[in-house]
Amino acid sequence: MLGRGFRDIVFRGKGIVKGSFCGEALVTREPISFLGGVDPSTGAVVERGHELMGKILAKRALILPHGKGSTVGSYVLYSLAKRGLAPKAIVTVKADLMILTGCAISGIPLLSEVPREVLDVVKCGDVVEIDAYLGILRVFSKQE
Amino acid sequence: MRLGRTEKMMLEGRYGEACKRSLELIVAIAESYGRGELIKIKSAHVSGVSYKSIGDAGLEYLKDLAEGGAKVRVKTTMNPCGFDLDKPWLFDVDETFFKKQLEIIKSLEAMGVQPSLTCTPYYSDNKPRRGDHIAWAESSAVIYANSVIGAYTNRESGPSALAAAITGRAALAKDHTDERRPNVMVEVTAKIFDYSDWSLLGFVVGRLVPDEVPLIKVKGGAMGDKLKCLSAGLGTSSATSIFWTAEQDFQEPRDLKRIVVTNEDLKEVRDGWALTRRPTVIFIGCPHCSLREVKEIARSLKGRRVRRDVMFLILTSRSVYRKASELGLLEIFERAGAHLVKDACLAVSPKKLSRNDVVLTDSAKGAYYAETMTNATIALGGRRACLEEALGI
Numbered sequence: 194m195l196g197r198g199f200r201d202i203v204f205r206g207k208g209i210v211k212g213s214f215c216g217e218a219l220v221t222r223e224p225i226s227f228l229g230g231v232d233p234s235t236g237a238v239v240e241r242g243h244e245l246m247g248k249i250l251a252k253r254a255l256i257l258p259h260g261k262g263s264t265v266g267s268y269v270l271y272s273l274a275k276r277g278l279a280p281k282a283i284v285t286v287k288a289d290l291m292i293l294t295g296c297a298i299s300g301i302p303l304l305s306e307v308p309r310e311v312l313d314v315v316k317c318g319d320v321v322e323i324d325a326y327l328g329i330l331r332v333f334s335k336q337e
Numbered sequence: 338m339r340l341g342r343t344e345k346m347m348l349e350g351r352y353g354e355a356c357k358r359s360l361e362l363i364v365a366i367a368e369s370y371g372r373g374e375l376i377k378i379k380s381a382h383v384s385g386v387s388y389k390s391i392g393d394a395g396l397e398y399l400k401d402l403a404e405g406g407a408k409v410r411v412k413t414t415m416n417p418c419g420f421d422l423d424k425p426w427l428f429d430v431d432e433t434f435f436k437k438q439l440e441i442i443k444s445l446e447a448m449g450v451q452p453s454l455t456c457t458p459y460y461s462d463n464k465p466r467r468g469d470h471i472a473w474a475e476s477s478a479v480i481y482a483n484s485v486i487g488a489y490t491n492r493e494s495g496p497s498a499l500a501a502a503i504t505g506r507a508a509l510a511k512d513h514t515d516e517r518r519p520n521v522m523v524e525v526t527a528k529i530f531d532y533s534d535w536s537l538l539g540f541v542v543g544r545l546v547p548d549e550v551p552l553i554k555v556k557g558g559a560m561g562d563k564l565k566c567l568s569a570g571l572g573t574s575s576a577t578s579i580f581w582t583a584e585q586d587f588q589e590p591r592d593l594k595r596i597v598v599t600n601e602d603l604k605e606v607r608d609g610w611a612l613t614r615r616p617t618v619i620f621i622g623c624p625h626c627s628l629r630e631v632k633e634i635a636r637s638l639k640g641r642r643v644r645r646d647v648m649f650l651i652l653t654s655r656s657v658y659r660k661a662s663e664l665g666l667l668e669i670f671e672r673a674g675a676h677l678v679k680d681a682c683l684a685v686s687p688k689k690l691s692r693n694d695v696v697l698t699d700s701a702k703g704a705y706y707a708e709t710m711t712n713a714t715i716a717l718g719g720r721r722a723c724l725e726e727a728l729g730i
Binding site: 207209224226228229230233239240241258259260261262263264265266267268269271272274275276287288289290291293294295297298305 | 362365366369370384385387390391392393394395398416474475476479491492493494495496497498500543547548572573574575576684705706708709710
């Protein structure tokens with residue numbers, strides 16, 4: 194039962210790698226390089242100065258503008274996924290081939306082309322539902 | 338999606354399971370990221386070769402493809418690995434790393450990928466022509482191929498470039514069309530001279546406009562090797578696949594959004610990578626040095642001697658190394674106590690670098706990856722500063 198003044202917010206995007214996830218969001222306005230930017234042994238962000246520095250990607254939905262840097266990032270994502278250290282779903286504003294093929298070969302649901310506004314509205318720790326079949330991102334009970 | 342006869346046969350599995358899976362991946366990319374069409378490619382370049390970066394999962398992925406009978410259909414080259422195959426001891430390679438690294442290279446070779454082991458295939462092994470459609474990974478090479486050579490390639494990932502090589506087809510997306518025009522003008526008031534300045538400029542521009550196509554205006558312009566450094570810096574901090582320069586022949590779009598890059602912008606990053614202690618390792622060649630650069634460095638080293646307490650690495654491709662050898666340059670490096678190294682990339686090497694190590698390089702890309710992938714303290718300096726520190730002059 195939701196309290197007064199709370200409601201769910203729904204964003205539309207394009208479901209690129211099919212699948213769904215419901216759980217905690219990890220949000221950043223800064224692009225991520227999976228090679229170098231993420232520790233392959235722990236799945237933590239390790240880029241100096243990155244706003245997610247030290248945060249663990251596992252078990253969460255990662256929401257970011259797009260990838261950056263090394264084209265090897267796809268293999269890093271694949272390797273993280275094989276060991277249960279990758280995000281459970283990824284949402285991007287823009288599609289890029291590093292994240293796209295990384296998700297495709299690892300079976301990580303990927304929702305792309307969501308409005309940039311998502312990066313301001315969704316906060317780290319918010320509970321979100323991602324449906325990459327229908328292309329929907331739902332943010333639960335945000336205060337109006 | 339409209340598919341040709343060969344493509345249909347590939348999807349039916351008539352060219353084997355590996356080819357089928359690869360085309361499925363390319364088709365999925367074309368449908369979601371591209372324009373629902375495929376384009377035939379003339380060459381491919383794959384990244385994801387070092388065991389340090391792709392790990393056991395990546396090795397299994399490549400082995401599966403190789404054992405599934407995958408064969409590349411176009412000329413395909415590969416990125417550097419974790420060490421120089423003839424000088425593994427320089428990189429603290431242990432038995433496991435050595436074995437797994439060779440397995441990765443063998444799997445790629447079994448598919449017909451040439452063991453070029455370089456991030457600069459365009460210097461010798463794999464030279465696209467202007468207008469060629471190709472499928473390259475390695476961000477610095479993608480940006481160089483699009484911006485300097487005038488070829489057309491998506492910013493492919495390691496696995497998508499390999500899938501494109503196996504099928505001979507890439508997803509037709511914006512980067513294969515002439516729509517890839519600049520949408521932001523970058524006016525550079527900062528002073529840009531050295532290789533290191535170009536690489537840092539690319540890094541700073543990428544941070545400012547990480548998903549745009551920049552038109553970069555630098556007083557005086559630049560030539561190949563320096564644009565290579567710009568490509569590498571830009572590729573590190575952005576998702577960009579191409580830049581334009583004022584020297585290029587094209588219709589400049591009107592009313593471009595404009596940003597300025599000043600000396601201050603460069604200084605801010607440079608200060609974060611300032612040299613505060615004597616370096617223990619110095620490396621040049623991220624991306625790999627061209628023959629021209631190797632000659633320049635040889636000239637500076639001739640008759641001099643590298644300090645005993647520093648390891649000085651100059652990284653290049655095996656094909657440039659061969660040419661340097663033919664020119665009799667190897668002796669100069671040996672006599673000076675410098676290591677001209679091929680096949681390798683320091684950031685993805687197993688080299689043991691502790692907190693006590695100080696690594697100096699002239700490449701912003703090299704600094705970024707060495708910082709995030711090792712424990713060492715990183716410093717960025719000009720090429721001349723690197724040489725002077727190495728020689729203790």
